[in-house]
Amino acid sequence: MPATKPEVRTKRKDAAANSERLTQAAREVFARQGFSATLEDIAQHAGVGVGTVYRNFASKQQIIETLYEAAIDSALADVQAALEIEDPWLAIVAFFDVTATNQARDRGLSETLLRHDGVGPDEKLAEKLIAVLSPLFERGVKAGVLREGVTVTDIYPIFTMLDNVYRISDASPQLWRRYLAIVLDGLRASERPALPVAPMNIAEFTAAFSSAVLASEPN
Amino acid sequence: MPATKPEVRTKRKDAAANSERLTQAAREVFARQGFSATLEDIAQHAGVGVGTVYRNFASKQQIIETLYEAAIDSALADVQAALEIEDPWLAIVAFFDVTATNQARDRGLSETLLRHDGVGPDEKLAEKLIAVLSPLFERGVKAGVLREGVTVTDIYPIFTMLDNVYRISDASPQLWRRYLAIVLDGLRASERPALPVAPMNIAEFTAAFSSAVLASEPN
DNA sequence: TTTTAAACGGAATAGCTAATTCCGCTTAGT
DNA sequence: ACTAAGCGGAATTAGCTATTCCGTTTAAAA
Numbered sequence: 166m167p168a169t170k171p172e173v174r175t176k177r178k179d180a181a182a183n184s185e186r187l188t189q190a191a192r193e194v195f196a197r198q199g200f201s202a203t204l205e206d207i208a209q210h211a212g213v214g215v216g217t218v219y220r221n222f223a224s225k226q227q228i229i230e231t232l233y234e235a236a237i238d239s240a241l242a243d244v245q246a247a248l249e250i251e252d253p254w255l256a257i258v259a260f261f262d263v264t265a266t267n268q269a270r271d272r273g274l275s276e277t278l279l280r281h282d283g284v285g286p287d288e289k290l291a292e293k294l295i296a297v298l299s300p301l302f303e304r305g306v307k308a309g310v311l312r313e314g315v316t317v318t319d320i321y322p323i324f325t326m327l328d329n330v331y332r333i334s335d336a337s338p339q340l341w342r343r344y345l346a347i348v349l350d351g352l353r354a355s356e357r358p359a360l361p362v363a364p365m366n367i368a369e370f371t372a373a374f375s376s377a378v379l380a381s382e383p384n
Numbered sequence: 385m386p387a388t389k390p391e392v393r394t395k396r397k398d399a400a401a402n403s404e405r406l407t408q409a410a411r412e413v414f415a416r417q418g419f420s421a422t423l424e425d426i427a428q429h430a431g432v433g434v435g436t437v438y439r440n441f442a443s444k445q446q447i448i449e450t451l452y453e454a455a456i457d458s459a460l461a462d463v464q465a466a467l468e469i470e471d472p473w474l475a476i477v478a479f480f481d482v483t484a485t486n487q488a489r490d491r492g493l494s495e496t497l498l499r500h501d502g503v504g505p506d507e508k509l510a511e512k513l514i515a516v517l518s519p520l521f522e523r524g525v526k527a528g529v530l531r532e533g534v535t536v537t538d539i540y541p542i543f544t545m546l547d548n549v550y551r552i553s554d555a556s557p558q559l560w561r562r563y564l565a566i567v568l569d570g571l572r573a574s575e576r577p578a579l580p581v582a583p584m585n586i587a588e589f590t591a592a593f594s595s596a597v598l599a600s601e602p603n
Numbered sequence: 604t605t606t607t608a609a610a611c612g613g614a615a616t617a618g619c620t621a622a623t624t625c626c627g628c629t630t631a632g633t
Numbered sequence: 634a635c636t637a638a639g640c641g642g643a644a645t646t647a648g649c650t651a652t653t654c655c656g657t658t659t660a661a662a663a
């Protein structure tokens with residue numbers, strides 16, 4: 166029995182398909198429910214049993230790491246794009262807009278970046294963000310479009326605030342834009358445009374306040 | 385043995401003292417840690433065993449209800465006071481300020497009013513708030529101090545946003561004031577005062593972003 | 604077709620956290 | 634001293650979900 170020709174049995178194609186499905190299912194489920202989602206949820210969404218999850222990933226943690234390392238890179242690329250905008254104010258708006266959009270779309274992403282429970286991203290990323298974004302903010306202040314005193318570090322509290330709004334946007338998926346607009350206006354040095362998106366109506370307010378679970382579309 | 389003179393053995397005074405302590409401990413612990421705090425935590429804070437907690441309260445849920453029914457009433461009273469301010473803008477500022485202050489001081493209170501998990505306050509309260517606060521907002525818009533389009537229902541998303549900031553205010557307990565100021569400016573129709581409170585410095589940002597657990601004083 | 608190991612489903616297990624119960628020991632009050 | 638109210642805190646429940654296991658199914662090689 167020569168050890169030379171390894172005779173690698175080709176991977177069964179149903180298995181390959183399941184693997185695909187699972188990755189996609191994980192993406193979708195984490196995006197919608199965040200990391201509190203169960204592996205059972207993911208398996209179900211993929212139409213397989215939990216056992217199959219473990220034939221493709223070592224653990225829940227590993228799925229998350231794999232998925233969100235890529236997601237963070239992708240998000241950073243979007244930020245880079247915004248930074249290339251010339252107009253100081255528009256660049257800032259674009260930065261907040263694209264970042265908030267990504268986080269609103271993917272709850273796993275915002276948990277990855279904003280969790281308050283001691284499992285956040287490492288300091289490398291924090292430093293990188295500071296380095297990349299400082300110029301944006303400093304330029305904004307210098308150009309007189311950003312209010313005096315606003316700094317890069319304001320982004321953490323601001324995105325933290327927005328994070329909570331994505332979650333109550335069941336009724337109106339874009340509701341967060343209204344509050345982002347309000348915050349941006351509070352950061353800006355001058356004029357005042359109209360608010361985008363309508364506020365909640367009384368029924369929506371009551372439902373949200375009373376924590377009624379509103380029906381919500383996949384997106 | 386006549387059933388007339390009930391001969392009520394007076395409550396042991398150490399027991400009475402413990403009862404006091406427990407209530408106070410529960411107040412403090414829930415205020416600082418929210419409802420995820422353990423009965424063990426509370427017992428410890430009061431310097432007694434868990435058993436004693438159950439000799440004073442039927443369940444954790446009951447402690448919460450008892451405590452926060454009163455807390456809500458108290459908070460509403462503060463709101464009423466703000467509503468009596470004549471200046472339309474100052475009244476609005478006072479409303480947000482006093483409410484945020486209360487919620488920042490007591491995490492249990494903000495959880496009671498803002499939880500996203502289907503256990504929120506009942507609709508009665510929502511309706512009451514709408515009724516009481518609508519005039520405040522309508523007057524603000526009419527007086528030209530509140531931006532066109534702002535309505536009562538905006539309070540829910542706004543306090544929801546602020547809620548997340550209280551939690552990252554370990555470094556600087558008043559940090560949330562900075563973001564409340566930004567939001568208020570975004571709501572206002574005109575001028576722009578300086579921002580209160582300094583933003584995070586780089587170290588604080590990095591620590592917060594990386595979820596490092598910062599040491600924090602009781603208040 | 605038959606054969607066989609890769610894959611599978613999903614029940615069972617393992618771990619963890621925290622509420623609630625229990626009971627032998629203490630101690631205030633008589 | 635006596636005694637029942639009180640107490641501490643270990644033990645018990647319970648809920649929840651990650652992870653493991655194993656008998657069964659099935660793609661694909663023979």
